[in-house]
Amino acid sequence: MCVNFIEAVEVRPFGHSPKSTMIYKTLINPKKRIIELEKTILDEIELKKTTFLYAFRILFGAAIAWMLLDLLHIEKKEWALISVAIVSEPDFGDLRRNTISRIINTISGCLIGIVFIVLTGVNIFSLFLAIAVAIFMGTLIKRYPSSWKLAPSTVIAVMTPAIFQQASWQDALEIALLRTSEVTLGCIVAFLVGWFFSVVKRRFNF
Numbered sequence: 721m722c723v724n725f726i727e728a729v730e731v732r733p734f735g736h737s738p739k740s741t742m743i744y745k746t747l748i749n750p751k752k753r754i755i756e757l758e759k760t761i762l763d764e765i766e767l768k769k770t771t772f773l774y775a776f777r778i779l780f781g782a783a784i785a786w787m788l789l790d791l792l793h794i795e796k797k798e799w800a801l802i803s804v805a806i807v808s809e810p811d812f813g814d815l816r817r818n819t820i821s822r823i824i825n826t827i828s829g830c831l832i833g834i835v836f837i838v839l840t841g842v843n844i845f846s847l848f849l850a851i852a853v854a855i856f857m858g859t860l861i862k863r864y865p866s867s868w869k870l871a872p873s874t875v876i877a878v879m880t881p882a883i884f885q886q887a888s889w890q891d892a893l894e895i896a897l898l899r900t901s902e903v904t905l906g907c908i909v910a911f912l913v914g915w916f917f918s919v920v921k922r923r924f925n926f
Contacts, residue, residue: 773917774810781808781913785906799877799899803906812918819911821867823904829854829874830900834893842882842892850875874903 785800807822809815832854840846851872858868878899882892 770810774808777913777917778805778808778910781906781910784913785909788905788909789902794898794902797902799902800906800909803903804910807907807910808914812914815911815914818867819907822870822907825858825867825870826874826900826903826907828857829871830878830896832857832871833875833878833896837879837882837889837892837896842879842887842889844883847876847879847883850879874900877903 781804782801785804786797789797789800803822807815807818809818832850836846836850836853840849854872854875855868858871878896879892881887881899882895885891887895
């Protein structure tokens, strides 16, 4: 009774902003507002067969990468798993572009890191110089992969462990090559898994 009376009165909150209007409607008729919010949320959610297939592909690729690294007796497997998740795309064309881009940037970042490890040593100054060079390379070279930020990210990934461990430059090189190998392996696994599923999808038309 009271609610109906309030709704019938032409009263507006102070100001006419969308936020104040939303608060006003919620206070006047909270149940109706909650129903509207639920409908809006449900309209934005769309469960498809490809959604579950995409999730399965990433999990399947991560499992393969884990087992391969386990066979190679490599204890730290996170970089390969991260690469599988980052590179994977529902569309095979996007997957192919992501794989090429990440491998190019990873190798570039690794080479830059190795050069600065050898020339300027394993220290924070060397790391910052390497990051700067990776950024300049990604922004100045024409037709460089659009995801150029992966190159300085790779520099950080391959150099910081050696700096934190105060390792020698020989050990730093080993760490850099190991990290790069893990990332590359993850990219290749994601690509092969995506290619396999795309072939199966075309063959069985699902």
